[in-house]
């Protein structure tokens with residue numbers, strides 16, 4: 001039997017980005033799971049409860065049944081939910097909405113938001129506050145010019161893949 005290769009966190013994040021369906025004008029999301037004893041990650045998409053509703057354009061709510069079947073089922077096998085991941089509408093920034101903060105983020109210590117072709121940010125809970133860490137920013141979009149320097153600045157996904165050796 002062929003051994004499954006290890007997927008690093010950056011590789012897994014890349015998979016989450018590539019999973020984004022441009023033709024579906026809705027927020028999309030899922031969860032990043034970590035293997036029990038190694039640095040091996042997996043992105044599992046979960047359909048939004050808002051799917052096909054007008055509100056889906058600007059809100060991601062993980063479907064409870066799918067979350068149970070696809071995510072919780074794996075935690076029984078020892079997998080840990082490493083983080084939540086969801087996209088924002090094209091043109092918007094990857095900053096949490098009040099619903100993100102009051103609902104989605106309350107269940108997970110690490111949360112990723114991807115603003116398609118703009119930026120990917122990670123939010124972690126620290127000392128009673130949410131901290132933002134910029135994971136990558138696409139060329140031509142630089143909200144950090146006068147503040148924090150982005151970790152990775154990329155022309156396109158290709159450059160990121162190259163720089164991270166994905």
Ligand SMILES: [Zn+2]
Pocket residue numbers: 060086087088095096097100113
């Ligand atoms: Zn959001």
